[in-house]
Amino acid sequence: MRRFLTALGLGAALAGPAQAQDGMYGKYETPRYTVIRDLGGAELRTYEPHLLAVVSVRGNQRGALNQGFRALAGYIFGGNDGGASVDMTSPVGQSAQIAMTSPVGQTQDDGVWTVTFMMPRAYDISTLPTPQNDAVRFVEVPARDMAVLTFSGRVTQRALAAQTQTLEQIIARAGLATTGAPMFMFYDDPFTLPQARRNEVALELL
Numbered sequence: 001m002r003r004f005l006t007a008l009g010l011g012a013a014l015a016g017p018a019q020a021q022d023g024m025y026g027k028y029e030t031p032r033y034t035v036i037r038d039l040g041g042a043e044l045r046t047y048e049p050h051l052l053a054v055v056s057v058r059g060n061q062r063g064a065l066n067q068g069f070r071a072l073a074g075y076i077f078g079g080n081d082g083g084a085s086v087d088m089t090s091p092v093g094q095s096a097q098i099a100m101t102s103p104v105g106q107t108q109d110d111g112v113w114t115v116t117f118m119m120p121r122a123y124d125i126s127t128l129p130t131p132q133n134d135a136v137r138f139v140e141v142p143a144r145d146m147a148v149l150t151f152s153g154r155v156t157q158r159a160l161a162a163q164t165q166t167l168e169q170i171i172a173r174a175g176l177a178t179t180g181a182p183m184f185m186f187y188d189d190p191f192t193l194p195q196a197r198r199n200e201v202a203l204e205l206l
Contacts, residue, residue: 025090025187025198029120033146042149042170044205051119051128052093052139058112061157065094065186068115075136076117080129089118091185091200147171147178148202153194160184163201171203178203 023032037044055071057064069092076086093116116139119128125138149167153159164182171178180203187198 023121028088028090029118030090030187031118031141036145039147039170039174042147042167044174044176045146045148045202047141047144047146049143050121050141051123051125052116052141053119053128053131054114054116054137054139055133055135056112056114060111061094061096061113061160064111064113065092065115068094068113071133071135072115072117075131075133079132081132082129084129086123086129087120089120091187091198092117093183093185095181095183145205146183146202147174147176147205148200150198150200152197152199155184155186155197155199160201163199167201167203171205177206179206180204 023030031050032048033045035043036046053072053075055068057068057071059067072092076088078085080086093114095114095116096111119138125140128138131137147167147170149163149170151159151163160182167182168178183202183204185200185202187200188196
């Protein structure tokens with residue numbers, strides 16, 4: 001993803017201060033949420049409804065993220081029927097479509113990953129430009145409660161698995177139940193120092 005971000009000049013587009021609760025990260029829109037409860041190392045958040053552009057990509061975690069990012073960036077930078085530019089948002093989201101027998105946080109090389117961009121709040125599903133790439137689709141996400149762990153550092157598969165395990169332990173101690181695969185959210189560009197990056201792993205609560 002580094003080369004593609006450089007070519008498009010997206011370093012600044014994904015960067016911003018560590019703030020997103022109010023629906024902004026720097027000057028870029030993010031999904032709005034309210035912190036309902038501190039879980040002791042994680043947060044219980046209620047997210048407002050929002051609209052996602054989504055692609056599903058087969059491959060390993062890093063390769064799928066790069067490929068999915070390229071497809072979605074192509075759409076927002078004019079790869080649509082009207083050639084319109086859709087404002088960049090943050091974060092880039094990624095979740096695995098994992099077989100029920102697979103451990104959470106682990107994928108095989110031929111796993112399927114979903115990569116997402118939130119669409120700006122000025123749009124609804126009827127006013128978004130039609131993608132030229134048939135792989136890009138739109139999903140209306142309803143309000144939902146999520147347990148979210150924020151962390152910094154490089155987003156290797158090992159790091160993501162470890163952070164997911166930590167979040168699961170926090171959720172278990174809180175006596176909560178979850179549904180679905182973990183969602184990873186990446187707020188900053190690859191040129192941001194690892195210790196200054198905002199990354200998150202989230203699990204939806206039942």
